[in-house]
Amino acid sequence: MTDRNKRTIFLVSATEPAIDRLGKTCRPDKVCSWVYLGVSVAGSRKIERELGNKFHRLFIGDLLQKKAQAAREDYIDYTARLLSSTGSPIWFLSSLSERNPFVTRFLLHYSYLEVGKELASQSGCEDLVLFCEADSVLDTLAHILSQDTDRVVVISHGTGLFTSQLYRKAVKTIKKGWFFTRFALRIAGARLFRLLKGPITQHGITDRYVILHSWTDSRAFPAPGRFANPYFGEIGPALEKEWPAFIYLADILPSYWYPRAMFHLLKAKRNICLMEEFISLNDLFRALSTAAAEYPVPTDIPLFRNLDVSGIVLDEIERDRSDTRVEQTILNSCIARRLCRQYPVGLFIYAFEHHTWEKMFCSAIKEGKFPTALAAYAIVFVNRMYTCYSLSSYEKATAPLPDVIFVSGEQGKSMLASSGFDDNLIRVGGAVRYPNFLSGTVTQRNRSARAGKILLALSGEINTSLELVLKAMEAFTPLSGTQITIKCHPTIPYSVLSRYLPPLPEGFSVTDRSIAQLLPESDLVLYTESTVCVEAVAAGVPVLHVRSDHSIDINIFEDDPSVPSCADPADIRKRSEIILQGGQVLPSSDLVKQLFLPADTEAIVSQLVQQIRRK
Numbered sequence: 001m002t003d004r005n006k007r008t009i010f011l012v013s014a015t016e017p018a019i020d021r022l023g024k025t026c027r028p029d030k031v032c033s034w035v036y037l038g039v040s041v042a043g044s045r046k047i048e049r050e051l052g053n054k055f056h057r058l059f060i061g062d063l064l065q066k067k068a069q070a071a072r073e074d075y076i077d078y079t080a081r082l083l084s085s086t087g088s089p090i091w092f093l094s095s096l097s098e099r100n101p102f103v104t105r106f107l108l109h110y111s112y113l114e115v116g117k118e119l120a121s122q123s124g125c126e127d128l129v130l131f132c133e134a135d136s137v138l139d140t141l142a143h144i145l146s147q148d149t150d151r152v153v154v155i156s157h158g159t160g161l162f163t164s165q166l167y168r169k170a171v172k173t174i175k176k177g178w179f180f181t182r183f184a185l186r187i188a189g190a191r192l193f194r195l196l197k198g199p200i201t202q203h204g205i206t207d208r209y210v211i212l213h214s215w216t217d218s219r220a221f222p223a224p225g226r227f228a229n230p231y232f233g234e235i236g237p238a239l240e241k242e243w244p245a246f247i248y249l250a251d252i253l254p255s256y257w258y259p260r261a262m263f264h265l266l267k268a269k270r271n272i273c274l275m276e277e278f279i280s281l282n283d284l285f286r287a288l289s290t291a292a293a294e295y296p297v298p299t300d301i302p303l304f305r306n307l308d309v310s311g312i313v314l315d316e317i318e319r320d321r322s323d324t325r326v327e328q329t330i331l332n333s334c335i336a337r338r339l340c341r342q343y344p345v346g347l348f349i350y351a352f353e354h355h356t357w358e359k360m361f362c363s364a365i366k367e368g369k370f371p372t373a374l375a376a377y378a379i380v381f382v383n384r385m386y387t388c389y390s391l392s393s394y395e396k397a398t399a400p401l402p403d404v405i406f407v408s409g410e411q412g413k414s415m416l417a418s419s420g421f422d423d424n425l426i427r428v429g430g431a432v433r434y435p436n437f438l439s440g441t442v443t444q445r446n447r448s449a450r451a452g453k454i455l456l457a458l459s460g461e462i463n464t465s466l467e468l469v470l471k472a473m474e475a476f477t478p479l480s481g482t483q484i485t486i487k488c489h490p491t492i493p494y495s496v497l498s499r500y501l502p503p504l505p506e507g508f509s510v511t512d513r514s515i516a517q518l519l520p521e522s523d524l525v526l527y528t529e530s531t532v533c534v535e536a537v538a539a540g541v542p543v544l545h546v547r548s549d550h551s552i553d554i555n556i557f558e559d560d561p562s563v564p565s566c567a568d569p570a571d572i573r574k575r576s577e578i579i580l581q582g583g584q585v586l587p588s589s590d591l592v593k594q595l596f597l598p599a600d601t602e603a604i605v606s607q608l609v610q611q612i613r614r615k
Contacts, residue, residue: 036057375608553565
């Protein structure tokens with residue numbers, strides 16, 4: 001092979017200047033394949049438009065998920081050992097230790113490295129372009145590949161170190177300032193709320209309170225004057241009747257306007273406290289100073305699976321320190337301590353995802369003088385790649401945990417136990433969040449030969465939602481006789497998605513109708529990580545999982561062969577046509593029962609009350 005025919009690997013920063021330089025660097029007589037190593041679907045689409053037909057995109061969804069799954073166990077132990085050894089009293093508050101795939105990108109970035117290594121090692125004459133969204137991925141991959149080949153060309157964005165550092169400091173300052181301003185305004189609003197709402201009342205005699213932490217947005221207000229915890233179903237009202245002193249601790253989500261939430265909560269005839277009632281301006285200063293002084297920074301970063309990932313780790317730490325998640329979690333410690341002092345808490349209940357704020361609440365409550373039972377409920381499915389549901393052997397001795405963890409089905413119990421949690425802590429309570437659609441049986445529906453109604457069930461994450469819509473557009477345009485209906489997640493309306501999407505092609509439409517109304521009319525549901533797939537299976541509607549080329553999949557039916565997964569739009573179309581023609585067997589009813597059992601509200605409330613009395 002002549003030198004001119006040798007394959008060249010281009011490592012390119014995903015920025016406009018670097019893309020322009022790539023066009024001037026590539027040989028005009030060579031066809032190139034390209035891959036986007038980053039989370040921004042809008043960014044990858046923009047590059048695709050600029051490159052044109054000369055560059056052929058490779059879909060890496062299958063390979064990306066394979067690499068991430070293979071590294072899961074090592075990743076859990078590595079991050080736990082790395083952070084718990086720092087000696088910081090708040091080591092468990094960092095994004096790295098939380099291992100939330102929607103927040104930390106360490107495992108994702110490592111998987112990008114493995115994908116890049118494998119693609120670069122494959123034989124062929126086509127040049128390969130690896131667009132890297134993160135500088136740390138580009139630099140690490142350049143170091144790895146330069147050891148194996150001399151045909152690596154690195155094209156960075158060209159921003160100087162001083163400019164880059166100045167930009168990061170400016171962003172960090174703005175975020176910290178907004179953190180202080182936002183919570184100062186919330187504190188003032190919470191003081192006004194308590195003044196207008198009046199004191200907490202009891203309907204009986206007791207010296208202990210039951211507190212239900214309640215995420216609050218539009219879903220918490222099903223009707224004017226009504227408030228409900230949308231995640232716990234009937235558990236809240238049942239506990240209100242059972243226990244004389246019951247309080248909803250409203251945690252208003254940033255996606256919902258705080259004054260509007262206050263207005264609705266004032267109208268609700270229930271005992272409600274706002275989180276911000278229990279913090280002061282001094283706590284804001286303390287949170288900022290504590291996060292700056294005690295953030296866990298490792299002094300030594302060991303190899304991960306024989307790769308030097310120090311650049312990725314340091315980038316993750318810098319990104320975390322520039323954000324305000326640690327400061328907000330420290331505020332939760334103040335909230336928990338003052339809450340327990342003001343109201344002697346016998347039982348604190350919250351939705352379990354093993355996030356940092358939960359650990360801080362558990363830690364602060366357990367340090368209190370009054371004995372308090374901590375009950376957590378995993379209201380969503382427990383997936384092995386949702387890696388915050390994990391507990392390494394390096395963490396077991398010091399990680400703050402609740403006294404009992406309820407799950408929705410046997411699958412959740414076995415998954416938590418296999419992920420390091422003590423089996424004695426786990427109870428199967430049932431699907432309290434989904435009381436209406438789970439009957440425990442799967443109905444095989446008769447579909448007509450001309451069936452062709454496909455429902456796209458989008459998630460609550462903008463990039464996975466965009467990716468699903470764009471892949472569906474490419475897969476089903478044109479597809480005569482097929483109707484594609486887009487159902488958006490409540491937190492990301494189509495008005496947001498439409499900013500990054502082309503006009504919808506013929507046969508595509510957007511709906512605001514409920515899932516309960518849409519499923520009887522649907523012949524196939526496409527999803528990425530939405531729990532709508534379980535509703536569909538329970539209703540007898542076939543489902544198809546669309547793998548991501550950008551992020552780590554969290555697929556409920558990952559291990560079930562009756563639910564296929566595809567990444568390439570051509571494969572999505574082919575598989576969809578087979579399903580629409582009746583060529584798929586639905587998951588068994590036993591699988592649905594393993595995931596979500598019907599909840600016995602009375603039994604759950606009885607177990608929760610027992611937790612109080614044991615203390």
